[in-house]
Amino acid sequence: MQVSDRTISVTNYTLRTLIDELGTECQNVITLIHQLQLPDLSDRQKAEILAEFLSAAIHLNVHCGEDFQTLVAEEMTKLSDEDEED
Numbered sequence: 001m002q003v004s005d006r007t008i009s010v011t012n013y014t015l016r017t018l019i020d021e022l023g024t025e026c027q028n029v030i031t032l033i034h035q036l037q038l039p040d041l042s043d044r045q046k047a048e049i050l051a052e053f054l055s056a057a058i059h060l061n062v063h064c065g066e067d068f069q070t071l072v073a074e075e076m077t078k079l080s081d082e083d084e085e086d
Contacts, residue, residue, distance in 0.1 A: 008020065010075050011075065011078060012071055012074070012075055014071060015068075015071040015072065015074075015075055018063065018068055018071065021063065022060070022063055022064070025056055025059055025060055025063065026060075028052075028056050029053070029056050029057075029060070032049055032052055032053045032056065033053075035049045036049055036050075036053070
């Protein structure tokens with residue numbers, strides 16, 4: 001089952017959307033890694049895969065920037081402390 005087939009239980013719509021997009025991009029990276037593991041790739045094939053991999057890595061880097069981190073931190077502050085022991 002793909003990550004996008006499941007509901008993400010966060011209250012902030014923007015964060016939920018960003019997490020969905022992050023999951024999709026991570027799946028793309030895993031696919032590219034599997035492609036790089038294939039035997040007998042030509043140099044042209046490797047170059048195409050690596051170019052896509054670089055693009056995905058840049059997207060992930062930008063995607064997980066300060067705004068995303070702030071949204072995650074804000075979501076965490078909304079969580080209860082009920083699981084903590086006294």
